[in-house]
Structures are given as C-alpha cells and as structure tokens.
Amino acid sequence: MKRHQRTVAAAAALMGVALLATACASTGSEAAPEGTTAGSVDAQNGRVAVSYEGGIAVLDPDTLAVIDEFETEAFTRLNTFGDGRTIAVTTSAGFQVLDTGEPALTDLVFDATAPGHVVPHDGKTALYDDGTGTTTVLDTAAFADGYTTLPQGATYTAEAPHHGVSIVLSDGTLLTTVGDETSRSGAAALHAHDDHWHEEAVSDQCPGIHGEGTAAAEAVIFGCEDGALLYTDGKFVKFTAPDAYGRMGNAFVTDTSPIVVGDYKSDPDAEGYLLNAVTLIDTAAESYEVVDLPDEVQYTFRDVARGPGDLAYILATDGSIHVLDPESGELTAAYPVVAPWDGPAEWQDAHPAITVSGDIAYVTEPATNSVHAIDLMTGKTVASVELDHTPNELAVASS
Template sequence: MPTDPILRRLRGAAALTLTATVLTACGPDATPAQPAAPTDDATHRGHAAADAATPTEQRRPVPRLVTTYDGGLLVLDAESLEQVADIPLDGYNRLNPVGDDRHLAVSTTGGFQILDVGTWGDEHGDHAHHYTAPPTLTGGALDAEIPGHVVVHDGRTAFFDDGTGRITVVDSRKASAPDADARVLDSAHAHHGVAVGGDDGHVVSTLGDTDSRTGLLVRDSVGAEVTRTDKCPGVHGEAAARDALVFGCEDGAVVYSGGRFSKLEAPDAYGRIGNQAGSPVSAVVLGDYKTDENAELERPERVSLMDTEELTLRLVDLPASYSFRSLGRGPQGEALVLGTDGRLHVIDPDAGDLVRSIDVIDPWTEPVEWKDPRPTLYVRGGTAYITEPVARRVLSVDLATGAIVADATLPHAPDELTGVGGDSPGGHS
C-alpha cells in the first residue's frame, strides 16, 4: 500500500467534508451516490461560485436545516421550520457537514459539491455579528468517481472516494476555501470505505477491496504506517466518543484509542454493527446491531452500546425496530433511537436502561430499498429534528421536556436531513 501522503493545492476548487455525526449515516454496504465517469486526473473542478447576495445582519445566530428530496434540496429555518430555499439538483443526493458550521458537502453525480447554507457569524473580540444570505450551490466541487463517507474530527475533514480509494483531508475551518491545502492519500484498492483525520496528522482509514473489507490502517503525518488491524471483517461506519474512535464490524466493533486498536467481540458469531452515533461528552458509542447475515432486510430490535474506556459491548432491547437513520445523541450524551413505533426512545448509555419514550410520529415500516425515504433523526443541541416522509412532514422536539416545538408540512417528501448553526465563523463563500 502506498504510504507517502501527497500534498496538493486545491487551486480553483472547493474542498468538502462529513457527522458523525452521524454520521451522517450510510446504507448497509451500499454505494453512497451514483458513479460518475472518471476524470482524467481525478483532481478538483473549478470553483464557480454564484454572485453572493448582500447579507442581512441578524440579532443572533440563525440555525438552518437542509433536507434532500427526489430532485433537489430544501433549506429550512431550524426554529420555525419555514422554507428558506428550494434548490433543484437532479439525481440521488446525500448531505454531509463540512465542519465550518456554514457549508455542506452534497454527494452527487461527479463528486462532492458545496452548498453554502447562508448563515454564519463573524467574531469581533468580545462580541460577534451574525448574518444570513440566500443558500446557494457554489459551483465548487471535489471530483470523486463515487463520493462516499465524509468525516469531521479534531478540526480535520476527511472524505473518501469509493471509486478510487482516494482520501482527501483538509482543515475544517477552510473546507470551503478555493485554495485550501489538502493532504491526499491513496488506499491499496478502491472500496466502500471511510477515513478519519486527527489534529496530530494521523489518519485512520479502512482496508479492503471491491469484494471485501477487512480492517483498518493508521498512518502518521508523513504517511508512515503506525499500526493496523485485520480483526474487523466488513468494517463500516465510524463514530467518535470522548477520547476514542469506534468502527463497526460484522462480529462486533474495533476501538482506536491511545494509538492502539482494541476488539469488542459481539455475543453472536455474526453480530454486525454498521452505523454508529458518538458524543463528545460520553465514552460510550451507540450502534445498530444485526444478526441475520442472509436477510434481505433485517429489522433489528436491539442496539449496541460500546464503552471505549471499559472496552465492553452490551445490547439493549427496544420495543420496536429502527433503521440506519434512527440513531442520535442528546446534549448530555443520551442515546436516542427513532423507532418504527413512531416514538423517540431515550437510553442511558452508561446504565444501558431505556429511560423514556416520546411519541413523535405515526408508526412506520422501514422500506426494503435503502435509498427510499424513511423517517430520519437529526439532533442539534437539545433539539431533535424528525422527518415523516409519507406525510411530507418535519418536526422538532425539545429533548428536555419531550414537547413538539414546531411542525411543518413540506412541498416534497424529505429524505436525508442535517443542518448548520450559523454561530461559528462561516469560512469561505
């Protein structure tokens, strides 16, 4: 495997990211976006940002949500849930935060495009000014044959091209800049993978090829191999705990902490964890859990809790099944699961107890095709946002009280969902 990093300048292009936050999440072993024809050198396309409208100064930060639909992107005010913009974009599109709290990476045909969500802050010593502007696709893109996972961690944004195995890492604060420095590393083979960058220059990435995925590799700031593990068959997804990273396997999970890998064995011979949700205030990572290797679609009724300090894995029974877009974390590290019974289940991650269940939407059935819309959970601070595609609905829930704060009907059935806060310095437009 090549180990030397290649430092490239993203001239005339915009660099992008993923949260895992979740994590956004990815369908089980699925290709995240439609493949595009390979470019000659698989480098970056030109940045052709639309003319920016004069920004409007606001009294306070204005958080916004973005949801995909079949044929475009809807931008919503995160407090009122009123529509801010409807941006047409053909194809099956996916969303990832870029790490600057203003822009999103849109996985689409040909690579990752940048969406300027149009809300940001400028700090001036002891105070800040906050602005909004119309959301726009900037025209900048990171070329990718098959745009895959994007991960923001330790102030670094790493995104993975499944079609080539190429990993690109940038400073999250400059992720949308047309001339941001980028570090590019290659995988030995193209595969559906993921990479995570650290503030010490280390990069953790998956090992595999088009037939299988076997483990993980760590490289340092000059590209030299630090360590690896081959004890994670079917490796998929990642999440960050307080001081560790967790990667799902078909027989449990692997924890990376303190410069070493540790295996968490599943209690079943086939115990697949493929989607996870972490919290910076908790040592425990929430994961899904499946045991039927041959199922076309398994509808599990247990989730996994992986303690990255005690190096334990426990399972928690739920009163309903859930999907790969059902996992989230609350402000105190609460483990949240949106069930097919229409309730948001709240789990104490340390005790492993189901604390309460909040009625939010009608009962639903997970579709067999992973690209079909299904209810989706997105959490920001103390608010949980939940979609109900069949009703073209989105609602917000106060996690402290369980009360529904806002509820809106949309012009299109919502699919993926994420957002930005508009509080941090907004990077480059």
C-alpha cells in the same frame, strides 16, 4: 422494560499490531468551535438541509420555514462539513458544496468517482472517494472567507478502492479503512512523513468494516460484521460479538461520553432494514454488550442520534422517540412524534430520520411530507413544516 443483555469482554490488543520505532512528523490542529443550540443559532449557522427527489431545501432551524430550495439529482446524500454552515452534497460528480448561509448550491465540487463518507473532527474534514480509495483532508474552516474557490488539501490513496471511511485525529493521525472492491478487513493508523505516510498501527480483524465514531478522549470505534474495532492510545482493540454474525455498521457518539451506541444486526439473511437491538461499547472500560430492545422499538440506520445528557434517541417504527440511557442500557422515556411507519424496501427510500442539534431533534415524516422540531428536554414538538416534496435525508450545518 426488561433488559436482555449479552456482554462480551474486550479482547487484548490485537496480534499483528505494528508500531513504528521511529517518530513521524504530524500536523496538529486547533479544536473546532463548539456548536450552538438550535434555539440560539446565528442566522448564518446551524440551518437544516433536507433532501428530496430532485432537490434540496434549506430550513430555518427555529421555525422550519423554507428559506430556499435548489434543484439537484434525483438522489443525493447530505453530509455535515463541520463549520456550522457548509453541507457536502453527495452527487454523481463528487462532493458538491452547499452554502446554507447564503444559501446557495455552489458550483464547487470535490471530484470523486464514488463519493462516500465525510467526517469532520477537531478542525479537519476528511472526504472519502470509494471509487479510488482516496482520502482528501481539508481544513474544516476552509470556507471561512467565502465560497469563491475550491480549497486544496492533503491526500492519501489506499492500496485498493473500497467503500471506506477516514478520520484525522488531533495529533495528525489518519485513521483509514483497509479493503478492496470485494471485501474490507480492517483499519490502519498513519502519519504523514515528507512525501509518504508511515504506518503506526494496523488491524485486519474487522471484516466488513463500516462506519466510525469518535468518543471521549478521541477513542475511535469502527463497526465490523463480527463486533467492533477500537483505536485508542496508539493501538487497536477488537471486540467480538456474541453472535457468529453480529454486524455493527454505524456508531453514534458524543465527545464527552466514553460510551458508543451502535446499531446491531445478528441475522445476515433478514429481509429489510429494521433493527431491534443496539451495541453499547464503553471505550474507557473496553467493554462491549448487546442490548435487545422491545418489539415496538425497531429502527434503521437513520433513526439513532445522541443528544442532551449524552443520551441516545431512537426514532422507532411506533412513531415515538425512545430515550436510551447508555450507562444502564435502559429506555427511560418515549415521546410520540410521528405516525407509526414501516421499514423501507430499499435503504435509499424515504423513511423517518432523526438528527440532533443542541436540545432539538429534527425528524422527517415522509408520509405527510413534514419535518418536525422536538425539544428533547420536554418531548414537545416546537415547530413543524409541510414541504411540497417528500423529505428523505436531513443534516444540520453544525460545528
């Protein structure tokens, strides 16, 4: 592969970053337990949830056999809660709790007028309600004793509702986006203090901020319409894209690599949802680059995952999983998995998706109503199932 690289040096720490001179109280949390691989998963943990029109199926992670199915709304989204068992299902009423261990689609619902992102990290899970701008912070282990009651958590409400996201770091810092109903501009770092939140740092240098990812050393990245925004060591750092419009909307990370792999779009007027380049952000070196991919390697926001060796795995429209080495920016292997496919007309439309647990990649193939399990160490398909419905989203109840 010929590598086309556009590198941009990191900007200095942003002007306007506000640091508190006084200390604020923070709440620490124990690290979440490490997840197991799909091949050694406990019967009550690590199961796979697959959404389809009007329902959700729970699959065995080894055989992909359907354990149970549940009726739900026509379109739902699936969000890993982070405890190895729970999935937060996005519905019109809020975040409904799916217990993949029983399994059961419970009556427990975290109310939200427009439920958005769910982000588990280091023992805390943050639920974001776009309709009110409210972040609810819960213990990731909140359901350890069962699903009898809805757990309560701390809340923070933004100055204005917007399509946002929040994450809680190990020292209790709440990172949350800033915006309103018409636009989004950046992010803030907050600490809980008595009955209010203290602002530790803020940046307004991330137009259209969307998505987040936490790399090694708790370096947090957000996507912007003109690059990316990094939070590290108590400050924000802006990366500027090489194109006037250079949107990153999703970050793909591991907690052992400083390098973030992001999607990338340089044409705001491009039709459809297929992308043909990625961003590589080294959060330790504070460097940013855009790597153009071969013509056949086109993908959507559902088609990138990180896996063994901190590598990135791209499920492309040619039907193969392409292995990307984030250190070099090179594609090192390709594993044929599904038939070639076309990009969706709308982002909600069913199209191939990938998620990874341990050494196993789970891939949907809507054209055949199938889900496949691929061993990423060998590229071999180790299990497949044909469902009675067309799979849309999928999530693994990982920890």
